[in-house]
Amino acid sequence: MKRRTLLSSGAALAAALTLPTTTAAAAAAQAEQEEPVRFQLPAPNGPYPVGTVALHLVDTARPDPWVPSRPCRELMISVWYPARGGVARPVAPWMPPAAADRYLSLLGLPPGRVRLGDTHGREGAPVGGPPGPLPVVLYSPGADASRSFGTGVAEDLAGHGFVVVTVDHTYDAAVVAFPGGRVETNPAGGMDDYGKALAVRTADVRFVLDRLAVLRAGGRPGVGRTPLPVGLRGALDLGRVGMLGHSLGGAATAATMLADGRITAGASLDGGAAGPVVAAGLDRPFLVVDTLGKGGMASTPALRTFWSHLRGWRLHLTVRGAAHQSFGDDALILPLLAPLLGMSPTDLADEVGTIPAQRAQAFQRAYPRAFFDLHLRGRGRLLDGPSPDFPEVDYAR
Template sequence: MRQLLAAVAGLVILAASACSAPTPPRADAPQVKPTGPITLPTPTGPHPIGTTTLHLTDTSRPDPWNPDIDARELKVTLWYPTRQRDGQRSLYMTAKEAELLLKDSGLSTAPYDTLSRTRTNAVKDAAPSGRKLPLVVLSPGFTKPMSTLTSLAEDLASRGYVVAGIDHTYESYATTLSDGRIAECLACDSNTDPGFGTGLVQGRAADVSFVLDELPSKWDGSGLIDRSRIAMVGQSIGGAAAIATMVKDPRIRAGIDMDGTGYARIPKSGLSRPFMFLGSREHVPGGRDTSWDRDWKLLTGWKRWLVLTDAEHQSFTDIPLLASVLGLEPLPGMLPAARGSELTRTYVAAFLDRHLKSRTQPLLEGPSSRHPEVTFCSATCRS
């Protein structure tokens, strides 16, 4: 798979993309001195947030990337409402995870502990609170750790969701396992193989189903979850995995693909559960990536196809928000990082509120003067 410099909502970062057409290289992007640690955006919901980590091992299948391991170990980060407002904030990522992510992404000019000093809003191991809460599964992009979707996860938890974010082992630059070892990206060695993307999303679908099986017995707070209200949201290859999981697992009631190429194939009979595409300009109808054109025809239930003006592939993640601490200055013409985060959180929450909480969402019915960057598409687009 090609290595490239991708311009993403005001920052350039070396990234491997297995799921979306790449942005042309920008090797001449200027670099600036890191400004120090930053705090992720304040969540918009009324609830304080807790977070905890689970390590789950699936002994029913070997790891697809490491031939020396006969079981699949997964790291799952949970975010949820809590009554506890004070306490130790969780790490965004460890210093070692940050070092490997930056080094393997080609950002060798930024101090390697930079991301580990980013401040989150969630209290570590706080007691969960609430009842009958919907569950949202999050799946990150290829090579990216789950932490790059933290601001979205925190926002959803503050709005009354339990969020389960999965680090798909050996598919990101750094995943800390239960014994403290760091699993690096073994899948990166196979990314030019025929059928790589298809196999990747099928493996992620199996990961998600296993996590759903295990949560009731492995997390003390699982009694909060209403297991009849589960959705999946993914970015990049994680978005493609949302479709793959819905095709295989009927427990997923609704799904969102954030800028991911459709490697999963929807059966000819169609997929009737609610689904939303939320993407960059690469995904306009008839654009550079035509997989959404194909899949749109096979989505037979409630559906939306939204494109954000001037968004890039990482605009739906935390990465643009961290531009200043990575020592990279914005590129002109890109969707500002804070606005990209706001739009992502607003439209993802609207979709989930509609389909998991049965709340009317006029925002999803057509273009909005408050959100002029959002274009509604089908065979064509309108804004």
């Protein structure tokens, strides 16, 4: 279930991190003369502009489970929503600059060699879109990943009238930037205690839901002075809540649904299943998306057992040609970074598969939205059966 992140991609990366100082200096000097590699998400295609706001949450009732010296559990979330058109606001960066700098330095990439670009979300823009309140979707990324890697799917859902909340699980994520420029990294250099991580993520998401309820009731959900977008409180329909996750985030979706009945429907993108939910199953809608490799039903006995115990609406989709990192923004970023990380074509295919990046992106824009449209809005037919528009997608009930 472990997400093989950019931090561990390519055998050449480990060697690069131990280059002699003179070689590293020469590489940095050469990089300064080269055109930066630029990543920019494709524009979302929904009918509404997208707004976003980042919030700092503090759970004072819970010491941090990964760093016991911290008396409180701190999280960063981003809220994405349909915005009012015609409002001039700056767009949010794909990853906060302090986090991006630290992340790229952990990869061994020289400063300025990679530009991670911006999102399409206008920071703090007033809420617009369809009449509210709107269904809410929570997003949990893979192990060692940042909430930034779910930006593409978050923007798409927001542009089609959902409120999406992406969550950084601090110290599980590779990097998390807090207000004031503080950046926290995984102190162990990589998370590998999945049982503990699932319990922590479950508690994180339940706390986020509690803070959204405070927001909906008119209170302030986070700390600091971040102004809330006009109309956000009235936009949240906490009676229609879904959850989506990639890899470990998919397993966390299932585990959190077992623990918290507030989540109406869940979807897992190449994630496994672990803990009590494997035997207990769920009585609410659940979508399993997998590949023929790492996270697939065929190679994961616990996922097959979990599937057999699903008692509500269920659907199993396999995306042929995809690999574990075909879901999320990795599918677009990794091909750009592969030459810099010394990844061979075979290494890259192991990560993102052979499916064209635009097809992976098309899947991510169509199928999660179709699932939440069906189960949070009661509309849509894409999930009824195989679609000629997506011949690479296999269906199983």
